Amino acid sequence: LAERLEDAWKKLRGQDKISQSNIQEALKEVRRALISADVNLQVVKGFVAEVEKKALGAEVISGVNPGQQFIKIVYDELVKVMGESNIPLAKASTPPTVILMAGLQGTGKTTATAKLALFLRKEKRTCLMVATDVYRPAAIDQLITLGQQIEVPVFEMGTDADPVEIARLGVEKAKELGVDTVIIDTAGRLQIDQDMMGELARIKATVKPDDTLLVVDAMTGQEAATLTHTFHEQIGITGAILTKLDGDTRGGAALSVRQVSGQPIKFVGVGEKVEALQPFYPERMASRILNMGDVLTLVEKAQEELDLSDVEKMQSKILQAQFDFNDFLKQMRLLKNMGSLGGLLKLIPGMGKLSGSDIAKGETELKRTESMINSMTKEERANPDLLASSPGRRRRIAKGSGHSESDVSNLIKNFTRMRAMMKQMGQGGMPAMPGMPGM
Ligand code: GDP
Numbered sequence: 001l002a003e004r005l006e007d008a009w010k011k012l013r014g015q016d017k018i019s020q021s022n023i024q025e026a027l028k029e030v031r032r033a034l035i036s037a038d039v040n041l042q043v044v045k046g047f048v049a050e051v052e053k054k055a056l057g058a059e060v061i062s063g064v065n066p067g068q069q070f071i072k073i074v075y076d077e078l079v080k081v082m083g084e085s086n087i088p089l090a091k092a093s094t095p096p097t098v099i100l101m102a103g104l105q106g107t108g109k110t111t112a113t114a115k116l117a118l119f120l121r122k123e124k125r126t127c128l129m130v131a132t133d134v135y136r137p138a139a140i141d142q143l144i145t146l147g148q149q150i151e152v153p154v155f156e157m158g159t160d161a162d163p164v165e166i167a168r169l170g171v172e173k174a175k176e177l178g179v180d181t182v183i184i185d186t187a188g189r190l191q192i193d194q195d196m197m198g199e200l201a202r203i204k205a206t207v208k209p210d211d212t213l214l215v216v217d218a219m220t221g222q223e224a225a226t227l228t229h230t231f232h233e234q235i236g237i238t239g240a241i242l243t244k245l246d247g248d249t250r251g252g253a254a255l256s257v258r259q260v261s262g263q264p265i266k267f268v269g270v271g272e273k274v275e276a277l278q279p280f281y282p283e284r285m286a287s288r289i290l291n292m293g294d295v296l297t298l299v300e301k302a303q304e305e306l307d308l309s310d311v312e313k314m315q316s317k318i319l320q321a322q323f324d325f326n327d328f329l330k331q332m333r334l335l336k337n338m339g340s341l342g343g344l345l346k347l348i349p350g351m352g353k354l355s356g357s358d359i360a361k362g363e364t365e366l367k368r369t370e371s372m373i374n375s376m377t378k379e380e381r382a383n384p385d386l387l388a389s390s391p392g393r394r395r396r397i398a399k400g401s402g403h404s405e406s407d408v409s410n411l412i413k414n415f416t417r418m419r420a421m422m423k424q425m426g427q428g429g430m431p432a433m434p435g436m437p438g439m
């Protein structure tokens, strides 16, 4: 998916504006990409139409090329479809909160039951897990073992009892114990069948859960849409847990589940261990689906923080090689405004690998540079060549800033080299970040 979208992006990169004609190729790529990521066809259609509408209506932002802008629109729409923000578990006004788990066999319901219980326990909440899968003795044992592992009690009545009755008594037991949440694990089937649906519906009618969570295996792909539709129509779900996202699935199911049911994905399972549960964040999922690091966050941040008229002025200065120490200082301050250098570098794909000490070094270097520039006179800042030719001036700056003369000489050397480089690089959507001495 990522590669495909990147293709679409590249196709737009050379263009200077998003238009009806140049966007068609890119939209086709988005459509193809989502289909190959197993997003349901109907969902894809609606999604692409919405992206097209937004892209054509988008204002041109200077400093951001149309390719970047298009990707951002795709990303924003993905986030929107997946629900904007994380929706927490329901909480009953009078405990216990009842959570009902539903889903096909093998999707990870029992595991997710224990994961949720552990998650809540970490929030200092108390749980009871209820085993209603009476069809496989191993299923009850599985929950008991998990319960021991995470120190959460399990309510079970063996394999002869009626699942609806177990669920009802389980909730009674939770009240008796005074726990605040009861999680009911249920039996799945390999395929949707009316026995399972009937049983789930009866359990639901009996215990009136605050949250009915559909557990969906992320590897289900295309099927996720039909599955979700059927469960939602027959049982009525209030949310979903997407499991097995630790595999190399593309996450297309997330889009389908949300779009088909209108219900939020609340958690994702990212491994077999009981700790491997995370709240679902639409932004993260969109980034994952696009697989572009956090490059979009960077575009967004840059857009917010840079004063665009400043950027344009700076660009023309760079082109004319008039870039001086005043501009340099300004760029350094912009960089600072955009958050710590470390945070910023982490957002750039490939730069995340910089170690903490590299980043700290860079930040120290920035501070040193700033203090040296502060010791320059107005005239010197505006005309860096004055410094190259005068050891006296360099000595004065070294003294004033508390650095050595060779530090000052290095700064000037690096600055001159950078200015020459900038001139060569010439244009480009965004201004080049200053080459930082020492990095
Ligand atoms: P159930 O039939 O729906 O109750 O499914 P189980 O909870 O028994 O899980 C079925 C299998 O999937 C087990 O082997 C689990 O360890 C595995 N599983 C569950 N959740 C995850 C997950 O998030 N990641 C991975 N890799 N495996 C999972």
Ligand code: MG
Pocket (backbone or CB within 6 Å): 109, 110, 111, 133, 139, 186, 187, 188
């Ligand atoms: Mg199970």
